Amino acid sequence: MSVTTETLQTVQSVTEGTYKWGFETDIEMEFAPKGLNDDIIRFISARKGEPEWLLEWRLRAFKAWQAMSEPRWAAVKYPPIDYQDAYYYAAPKQRPKSLDEVDPELLRTYEKLGIPLKEQEWLAGVTTSPDGTERAPVAVDAVFDSVSVATTFKERLEKEGIIFCSISEAVREHPELVRKYLGTVVPPADNFYAALNSAVFTDGSFVYIPKGVRCPMELSTYFRINAKGTGQFERTLIIADAGSYVSYLEGCTAPMRDENQLHAAVVELIAHDDATIKYSTVQNWYPGDAEGKGGIYNFVTKRGACRGARSKISWTQVETGSAITWKYPSCILQGPDSVGEFYSVAITNNFQQADTGTKMIHLGPRTKSTIISKGISAGRAQNTYRGLVRISPRAVGARNFTQCDSLLIGDRCGAHTVPYIENRCMSAKVEHEATTSRIAEDQLFYCRQRGLSEEDAVGLIVNGFCREVLKELPMEFAVEAQKLLQISLEGSVG
């Protein structure tokens, strides 16, 4: 069944604000001992059969992390995290060598989530959406807790010279590429969470698109936190060589638990001359229950470097889950005429907190950036847009357009906009627009008079509010994102 079809069914079966992805998979796991020290890092590195340089790299990052403290500037509140009271490595005991060997229990897990890991299912022509239209297959890398369990369509992609595999495999098979690029966009000591990730990262995806190649299908990674008391520290590295194009999507879910689990990822993107990377996220980590208990802490560093002339990096994110989201996908616009884009929907309900936005760093001449942020708050949730637009003196003729819109549902939630603009170039043009609104009573009444339930009406109006962002998502995922928005808001009215 296609991602869309099955997810839709999953979604349609949802009633009254329940998180349908909250189940747990019973599978034999291998853990590293709890806690964080040099030995744990050596354990992880050894388990993954890493070369010495990478172990050294990790240990240096760990040293840097120990000297750092958690950032406190974000508008989020949470009790102190005990970093010694978590597992940093959890992996299914049985390590598959090929797709055929993947534990059936795992396959069932991903099936339940609507992610087919069997290429045959795509190829057998079941890739149709509910309205009967054909869907292009999507290559998937599935990361279960600390390890990648399967990557589909590798061979077909290899024919084009595209490398799509887990980062562990890339370390083994393509060490020269990993070594050349890893940590060049997000240095190991960039910030507290990035340093932690650099020390203990376990798996994630690696993509390399060779010169002039347009990737023939969507690439996607699906992250699943399953094990209890486990943090997930994935690392993604995407390199688009000159003149290439790739569209990449990540999705994520986790079981419902009373405890808070930490997810601290690092994503690095590199675009060379005339290359384009489109990176989309549909983030649906468990948000905690209606009383604010449990949920994922999503502390993520995502950054792209437009190194080449006329290169382009476009971030699209739909953030519906997590108890706390701390995330600023950014672009460093080095190449002349390079383009950075950030399209974001962040939706918070109940006790969720989101502090999210972007940084656009204009270094090259005539660089251009666009920021469209849509924040929706309901319940007692807090939603902050935090953005930085920095224009260096050399970025002659640079341009930025920022639009931040907030929508409030109910009167106990909050929306905040914190834009920083540092323009050090006379010829640059920076525009910023911001609005805050509520769903109007007359809009709701109009929809209900036409037969829509109050929740459907809110869903429709919210989807309309987010349209500029949703239309940036790959077709395959736009429908799911719309449904997710609606589900996230359940119980927010009436």
Add this chain to the structure above:
Amino acid sequence: MLKIEGLTATVDGKPILKGIDLEIPSGEVHAVMGPNGSGKSTLAYVLAGREGYEVTGGSATWDGHDLLSMEPEERAAAGLFLAFQYPVELPGVGNATFLRTALNAIRRARGEPELDAMQFLKLARQRMRELSMPEDMLKRSVNVGFSGGEKKRNEILQLALLRPKLAVLDETDSGLDIDALRIVADGVNAMRGPDFAALVITHYQRLLDYIVPDRVHVLMNGRIVRSGGPELAKELESEGYAAIQARAA
């Protein structure tokens, strides 16, 4: 049959409807006329169940359903449609999405199968041709940037798609030029039949040249002060509301 008895309602604690009695059997079209501020829209909103329009007495039933105890969407499902005096804008919501969502909600309520995107488009295009509406109105956001006339025509398109059993049209004629007026009237007349009743609210007699009502009621200061045949509208037009009020007093 719509049956309203002794209906009173307040807005912000202020009495607006002061005892309305009105019966519209299925198959009939009745007009309610009255000066600005007489309570015409209030009557429409009370029937449709808008928040803030508080019923303080009386009853309103439709085919035996107690309208006043139902949620707005339940009234819509029972066959009530209100064409708004001021249609509401829904930024970013595509008109096609909105119309299909509404149509499928109503079809579900009637136990009819939902229409997929293709089936819906076919139906919508046909109705739009009948109403001389340009197709690009499906792609635009609901009522956003629509001219006054386009908004009113969009209401009639919804009427034609949803095919309610009871339509309340609140000043659908205001702001329309004569061609648009004719199109809107044709849309309403096409609905007429034994299973359809309408309450046509208007300030001017003009619309009633095109939608000829079975009965005309004059609403003033929250009360129906006179009822009569279509000729009553003509009388109003020539004599004005003041004369009627003087006579009714």
